[in-house]
Amino acid sequence: MVALLEAAAHPDYPAEIALVVSNRADAAGLDRAREMGVPALAIPSRARPREAFEAELAAVLAQHQIAILALAGFMRVLTEGFVQAWEGRMINIHPSLLPSFPGLDTHARALAGGVRLHGCTVHLVSPGVDEGPILAQAAVPVLAHDTEASLAARVLEQEHRLYPAALAWLAAGRVRVQEGRAHVAATDARGRLVNPLPAGAAVSTQPLRD
Template sequence: MAALLAAAADPAYPADIALVLSNKPDAAGLATAAAAGVATATVASRGRDRAGFEAAMQAVLEAHGIEIVALAGFMRVLTPGFVAAWEGRMINIHPSLLPCFPGLDTHARALEAGVRLHGCTVHLVTPGVDEGPILAQAAVPVRPDDTEARLGARVLAEEHRLYPAALAWLAAGRVRLEGGRAIVDAPAATGSLVNPLATASGAG
C-alpha cells in the first residue's frame, strides 16, 4: 500500500489513491495513509455476517467514488457477488509466480519444492482464490543459502515495483479481457531469464 501511495504522489501517475479501507481499526496502513493525506475508513468484519460486511464495504466505496479496488494485505476471501460487482476493476498481488503456490506460506513452500525461480504476481480478482487473470509477474532467483525471510525480502522488493506499474496499466485503460486472459497494452518483454545464472566464466 505504501508503494502505491508513493507512486500516486507523482502527478503523472494515472490513478489517485482516494481511500484506504481496512477491516481492522489498528491496521498500520490506516496511519500511513492518513499521514499522506489520504482518506481512511474502517468497516469491521467481526460481529457481522459476510453479506453485511461486504454491503457495508460497498457503501463506503461508493460514497468515496471508488473506481478500482487494489487489495493489499487484505486477508479475507470475498464472495462471488462482491467480486462480480468489481469484475475487471479489482486487483490483488500475491507473493508467488501463480499458478504455483496459491494461498499462504508461499516462500516456505517454494523453498521446500526446490524451485529455482520465485516471485510475485498481480492479477485481477475472481471468485477463486489467487486464480484471476494475470496482469504481470516479477521473478527472483532462489539462492542455495536462502531462508524464508531472505527470499521473502527479495520478493517484497519486486512487489513494490510491480504493483504500482500494474495498477497504472489498469487505471490508464490498458488492460482488456479476452477469453479469460488479461491482455495488457504494454511493451512486450524480450529476452529470457535463466536460473541457475551463468558463472563469471560464462559456464552455467
C-alpha cells in the same frame, strides 16, 4: 499500500488513491495513509455476517466514487457476488509466480519444493482464490542459502515495484480481458512490458509492519 501511495503522488500517475480501507481498526496502514493525506477508515468484519461487512464496504466505496479496488494485505476471501460486481476493476498482488503456490505460506512452500525461481504476481480478482487473469509477474532467484525471511524480503522488493506499474496499466485503460486472459497494451516493439511509472516517481522498498 505505501508503494501505491508514493507512486500515485506523482502528478503524471494515471490514478489517484482516494481512500484506504481496512477491516482492522489497528492496521498500521491506516495511520500511514492519513499521514500521507489520504482518507482512511476501518470497517469491522468480526462477529458479523460476511454479507453485512461487504454491504457496508460497497456503500463506502460508492460514497467515495471508487473506480478501481486494489487489495494490499487484505486477507479476507470476498464473496462471489462482491467479486463479480468489481469484475475487471479489482486487483491483487500475490507472493508467488501463479499458478504456482496459491494461498498462504508461499515462501516456505517454494523452498520446500526446491524451485529455482520465485516471485510475485499481480492479477485481476476472480471468485476463485488467486485464480484471476494475470497482469504482470516479477521473478527472483532462489539462492542456496535462502531462508523463508530472506526470500520473502527479495520478493517484497519486487512487489513494491510491480504493483504500482500494474495499477497504472489498469487505470490508464491498457488492460483488456479476453477468454480469461489479460492482455496489456503497454509493450515495446519486441513485445516486452513497458514500465508506465513516471520518471522520478518514488516507490517504497521498505516492508510494512501490518
